[in-house]
Amino acid sequence: MLTAPTRKAAAVIGGTHGLGHQLALRGSSAGLHTIVYGRSVNSIADSGGLDTRALDLTDPDSVRTANIAMPTPAYVFWVAGAHLKKALVETDEAELTALTRLLFTGPVSFLRRLLTADHGPVHLVTIASSSSWKRRERETLYCALKAAQAAFTRNLVPELLAAHPSSRVTLVNPGGLAVPDFHTGLDIDYGHMMDPGEVADIIWRLARQQAGPFEEVQILRSAEPGREGVPEVSFGPRPPQSPQPGEPAHRP
Ligand SMILES: NC(=O)c1ccc[n+]([C@@H]2O[C@H](COP(=O)([O-])OP(=O)(O)OC[C@H]3O[C@@H](n4cnc5c(N)ncnc54)[C@H](OP(=O)(O)O)[C@@H]3O)[C@@H](O)[C@H]2O)c1
Known part of the structure; x- marks a missing residue:
């Protein structure tokens, strides 16, 4: 097993708010040159020590021209996203194009630029979702794009290793x-959801401790009474759930 080189930088695609921002703050506190990409880089509440760079993943020109220079080797966090709770027939053409660009084609084009520039071995940390395998109601497009993000990430592993065997x-x-x-307009009990700072701590710990080239991790909130919202970590992929409630995904 090849030892991972000491990383000098962390680039967070979607590091202006939410989980991505928590990941960026921890990268900066750890002494890494930390680059934050997003549209709202000029209005980050806590940007001390961060290298902020404007990027709109729904705009192909922005994806083509955003600054990708960085000290290497680097962690690259693929975090940017937005939710869409709509049946396909309620989704208009503009929403379909924008969400597909934001969750898939924009980041894939941006990663292609980064990897083509050959910054040496990278450690790619992709934030997909349990929605990549869970049964959901009226989230067809969101779930499909999250599953595509996860499949793309798994299949990129051999390509990254072929270029640099110490990539992760x-x-x-x-x-x-x-x-x-993230859940704009939905009536949600946030007391039962996971704290993004706590989840960012877990992700950094897992990334730093990772020995092999690839690891897939589930970080799911506990449903146990009295522990609701506590993150629970498990390893490996999950089979997709059946679209029929209560039915197993596969014949026994
Ligand atoms: N929240 C959840 O319950 C949950 C659960 C599972 C997985 N996830 C995934 O976790 C990731 C982060 O979600 P979050 O909850 O932290 O959401 P968030 O607080 O809304 O953050 C989303 C990030 O994506 C960036 N972004 C949005 N549109 C963009 C665009 N057009 N171009 C570039 N960047 C853009 C935002 O930056 P700007 O607005 O500055 O552009 C922001 O930094 C997402 O991929 C989401 O699918 C979230």
């Missing part, structure tokens, strides 16, 4: 986070 990939599927901005 961590695929994280979190459950519900207490990030009200």
